[in-house]
Amino acid sequence: MEAQLNIAINVVLNSWNTILGMTIGVLDNVTDEDMMREVSLGRNTGIYLLGHLVAVHDRMLPLLGIGERKYPELDDIFLNTPDRSGKTMPPVQELRAKWLETNNALNTAFSAMQPIDWLSRHTSISEEDFAKQPHRNKLNVLASRTTHLAEHYGQLLFLKPRA
Secondary structure (H helix, E strand, O other): OHHHHHHHHHHHHHHHHHHHHHHHHHHHOOOOOHHHOEOOOOOOEHHHHHHHHHHHHHHHHHHOOOOOOOOOOHHHHHOOOOOOOOOOOOOHHHHHHHHHHHHHHHHHHHHHOOHHHHOOEOOOOOHHHHHHOOOOEHHHHHHHHHHHHHHHHHHHHHHOOOO
């Protein structure tokens, strides 16, 4: 049973690392100027998507019980209001640095977690509810955030220069 658990956890972690690496690859290959463009007509800009991802990943730290948030000030701009709301966004380079720092903190914590840690409850579910719904665990959070990241990775691809 322990071997199957390790396999399942590795599948989810490998998916996270693959999508994260692909997203970093796109972000590393678009200019700050490209980040100001919409991914398609009437859709979010690259800078907004980057800020949104930083805020979501930053929220994972306390959600998974592995650290405190570093950038709660990003919520108002990138989670609570839509793109082009008129709110001042941080510079792209600042968001890129926060993106790397947040993901480094997550991956450091992930590498220190034991298999049983992944099956424990996250901080947004009560002990009573977790007893009834044990699938609402930390591994489930990582799987859902991987899907979220994959969606935005697909959008960010539209910022890449066309050959």
